[in-house]
Amino acid sequence: MRVKKRMIVCFLLPCILLFALIYLIPMGIVFVTSFCEWKSGGVFHFVGLRNYIEAFVNDTRMHQALKNTGIWALLQSTVHVGIGTVTAFILSRKIKGWKILRTIFMIPNVISAAALGVIFLNVFNPKYGLLNSMISTLSGSTFSKNWYFDQNSAFLTVTWSWLLYAGLVMILVLAGVMSVPEDVLEAARIDGASGLQIDFKIRLPLVRTILGTCVIISATSMLREFELIYLTTNGGPGDTTLNLPLYLYKTSLTDNNYGYANMMGVLLIILGIFAVFAINKLFRMSESDY
Amino acid sequence: MMKRGFRKVVGVLLIGVMAISMLSGCGAKNKETGNKSNTGNTQVSDGGNESGKIIEINFPTSWVGVSSSTEWFNDRLKAFNEQYSDKYKVVVEEIAGDQAYVDKIKVLYSSKSLPDVISTGGYNLIDSMKDQMVDLTPYVDDQWKKSISEVCWDVNSRDGSIYGIPYSRQVIGYFYNKDLFEKAGIKEPAKTWDEFFAQCDKLLAAGITPVSMDTADSGWLTSLLLGAMIASDDEGEAFMNTSLPKNYNTKEFIDAAGMIQKLFQNYTTQDAIGGKYENGASNFFMEQTAIIANGPWMISDFYDANMVEEGFSDKIGTAMFPGDVMYNSGKIGFNIASKSEEQLKASLDFVKFMTSADSQLKMLEMTGEIPAEINVTSDNIYPLVTEVIENSNKAARNINDFQSLWYANVVDEISIQYPLLAQGQITPEEFATALTKAAEKN
Numbered sequence: 001m002r003v004k005k006r007m008i009v010c011f012l013l014p015c016i017l018l019f020a021l022i023y024l025i026p027m028g029i030v031f032v033t034s035f036c037e038w039k040s041g042g043v044f045h046f047v048g049l050r051n052y053i054e055a056f057v058n059d060t061r062m063h064q065a066l067k068n069t070g071i072w073a074l075l076q077s078t079v080h081v082g083i084g085t086v087t088a089f090i091l092s093r094k095i096k097g098w099k100i101l102r103t104i105f106m107i108p109n110v111i112s113a114a115a116l117g118v119i120f121l122n123v124f125n126p127k128y129g130l131l132n133s134m135i136s137t138l139s140g141s142t143f144s145k146n147w148y149f150d151q152n153s154a155f156l157t158v159t160w161s162w163l164l165y166a167g168l169v170m171i172l173v174l175a176g177v178m179s180v181p182e183d184v185l186e187a188a189r190i191d192g193a194s195g196l197q198i199d200f201k202i203r204l205p206l207v208r209t210i211l212g213t214c215v216i217i218s219a220t221s222m223l224r225e226f227e228l229i230y231l232t233t234n235g236g237p238g239d240t241t242l243n244l245p246l247y248l249y250k251t252s253l254t255d256n257n258y259g260y261a262n263m264m265g266v267l268l269i270i271l272g273i274f275a276v277f278a279i280n281k282l283f284r285m286s287e288s289d290y
Numbered sequence: 291m292m293k294r295g296f297r298k299v300v301g302v303l304l305i306g307v308m309a310i311s312m313l314s315g316c317g318a319k320n321k322e323t324g325n326k327s328n329t330g331n332t333q334v335s336d337g338g339n340e341s342g343k344i345i346e347i348n349f350p351t352s353w354v355g356v357s358s359s360t361e362w363f364n365d366r367l368k369a370f371n372e373q374y375s376d377k378y379k380v381v382v383e384e385i386a387g388d389q390a391y392v393d394k395i396k397v398l399y400s401s402k403s404l405p406d407v408i409s410t411g412g413y414n415l416i417d418s419m420k421d422q423m424v425d426l427t428p429y430v431d432d433q434w435k436k437s438i439s440e441v442c443w444d445v446n447s448r449d450g451s452i453y454g455i456p457y458s459r460q461v462i463g464y465f466y467n468k469d470l471f472e473k474a475g476i477k478e479p480a481k482t483w484d485e486f487f488a489q490c491d492k493l494l495a496a497g498i499t500p501v502s503m504d505t506a507d508s509g510w511l512t513s514l515l516l517g518a519m520i521a522s523d524d525e526g527e528a529f530m531n532t533s534l535p536k537n538y539n540t541k542e543f544i545d546a547a548g549m550i551q552k553l554f555q556n557y558t559t560q561d562a563i564g565g566k567y568e569n570g571a572s573n574f575f576m577e578q579t580a581i582i583a584n585g586p587w588m589i590s591d592f593y594d595a596n597m598v599e600e601g602f603s604d605k606i607g608t609a610m611f612p613g614d615v616m617y618n619s620g621k622i623g624f625n626i627a628s629k630s631e632e633q634l635k636a637s638l639d640f641v642k643f644m645t646s647a648d649s650q651l652k653m654l655e656m657t658g659e660i661p662a663e664i665n666v667t668s669d670n671i672y673p674l675v676t677e678v679i680e681n682s683n684k685a686a687r688n689i690n691d692f693q694s695l696w697y698a699n700v701v702d703e704i705s706i707q708y709p710l711l712a713q714g715q716i717t718p719e720e721f722a723t724a725l726t727k728a729a730e731k732n
Binding site for chain 2 (some may be wrong): 236238254
């Protein structure tokens with residue numbers, strides 16, 4: 001038995017070493033340097049909590065980035081997961097053409113963010129964009145709106161880039177719904193439950209842990225969302241669509257303020273861990289229903 | 291017992307193989323090329339080896355793909371390889387786009403692993419990275435120094451030390467469509483900004499959108515107009531020749547920002563806000579706008595049948611900005627950051643080759659870029675290039691461009707503040723304050 005344990009450790013060792021080299025040590029460096037002033041030139045010195053105080057007290061751009069990140073994470077874990085779940089429940093009834101619909105719904109998830117960015121820029125283009133053309137055709141008069149760069153519409157337009165495309169959530173929930181034991185459903189039917197009642201009172205509670213997983217995936221995806229914002233609005237106009245990862249990138253690569261950027265990195269890690277724990281608790285992920 | 295021993299051996303062997311393959315996968319280093327960076331497309335240029343030792347140098351470049359200098363660079367690289375095949379090997383890393391290039395160099399700088407040779411295509415990285423760059427002053431002799439325009443050395447020097455070898459001059463005015471001007475009843479380019487706006491009104495009245503503008507990626511087209519507007523008086527001209535200014539709350543800057551706001555709101559295309567240089571250029575090529583500010587490197591596109599209609603170049607005129615203002619300055623050249631003596635020598639030979647009179651002549655003929663060397667001229671260039679050079683000789687005010695002068699984060703800030711300025715969501719004063727705040731972060 002002892003030999004077996006040693007073998008397990010030996011097999012795990014390369015992965016643990018790699019994890020330490022690639023994640024743990026850099027994370028340690030990020031954490032330590034988040035308490036330092038470290039700008040271009042490589043010299044850094046300890047400044048205590050100054051970066052954190054600056055971020056929470058004076059830096060209005062940071063407040064906006066945090067607010068946007070929070071709103072997007074919330075929307076993604078509610079509306080986005082909701083859309084995916086509803087779609088999964090509809091498809092689980094195996095309506096005509098459900099397999100084709102399932103594939104179509106997944107398409108945005110298999111297109112690269114770079115390609116999606118270009119597609120959306122063209123769809124929302126104020127001069128020749130698809131959306132403005134459609135509105136013009138329907139209304140019968142020329143319609144022009146700069147969706148991405150008007151301060152009033154930029155946030156919603158960027159949100160559109162990911163909110164509705166819940167293919168991954170749909171696939172996961174659909175797999176869960178399909179695997180609910182038939183005898184449970186049959187018992188419910190014998191008891192006189194309607195289709196909707198079965199969905200809400202039997203199937204939905206039984207896919208609770210899968211929903212929890214989807215919420216974790218969706219919420220944390222917003223803590224690292226970068227490409228689509230960078231490729232479309234670059235955080236603008238002003239800081240209307242700025243989020244924490246993009247602000248981190250700009251602080252690091254444009255301002256060359258590595259200490260401050262690493263402070264944001266630490267905040268992102270803390271937010272991620274908090275989100276995972278909170279969602280785990282909320283969805284009682286450790287409890288089994290079967 | 292035997293079976294258990296065999297299992298143990300297989301287990302240990304498997305672990306060994308796993309560890310070696312994973313670690314060697316991560317630390318893969320091209321022994322042939324010695325390439326330090328594994329991102330992007332890497333193309334290795336080399337030649338035969340007679341002496342037994344070929345020195346390798348790294349050169350990441352954005353002169354790839356659709357860049358107007360790609361053809362020139364490939365030609366020069368091939369010629370260098372032929373000449374130095376027994377001595378040097380240039381490891382070329384292709385990075386598409388100037389901004390991506392600059393970002394990559396910043397990452398390499400922060401990890402103290404700058405490549406041997408850098409050429410940013412105009413972006414100023416000298417101020418932020420000169421501690422890791424080689425001071426080239428001892429390698430530039432008097433003859434070399436005299437052969438190149440003084441303004442080119444100025445922009446590549448700091449405190450009397452040379453950090454960049456120039457190869458090109460920035461000469462920028464604006465191009466206009468003569469046919470569209472004629473249609474609007476305009477006889478010649480404006481002498482003052484008031485006249486410029488009056489001409490914009492005439493163009494609008496004739497159903498023509500006057501100016502190509504943009505806001506993304508530093509808003510190059512728009513910022514060129516902004517800089518020229520700032521330089522309308524002596525103070526403004528001085529500002530546009532000041533390196534790394536921190537205060538943008540000046541009268542001339544705010545007035546210029548006000549004019550830019552007016553241009554955005556009345557005289558440009560719908561896609562200018564949020565648009566890139568390519569959108570602005572495309573509008574000009576399709577004769578949807580009458581004016582575009584840019585340098586002579588754009589001229590080769592006027593003759594390119596893939597981009598414009600036949601005869602388009604005949605319709606194009608060149609002009610100085612109102613007030614006889616021209617961008618007429620040195621351009622940031624090649625920087626060297628080699629760490630060993632032998633690599634430094636190789637890098638110097640490469641840079642000397644790339645900035646030689648012959649290479650500059652080829653650049654002038656192939657791209658229309660104005661050489662840094664005063665005596666380099668050619669009869670084999672587009673007539674419009676000659677016009678631009680003549681304009682620069684007549685200019686009353688000569689200024690430097692914002693990408694060379696201003697902090698990188700100010701240049702980035704411009705592109706996120708332009709849409710707000712354009713839509714009247716901030717005032718010119720607030721625009722100036724936003725840039726000042728960004729500059730103060732440095």
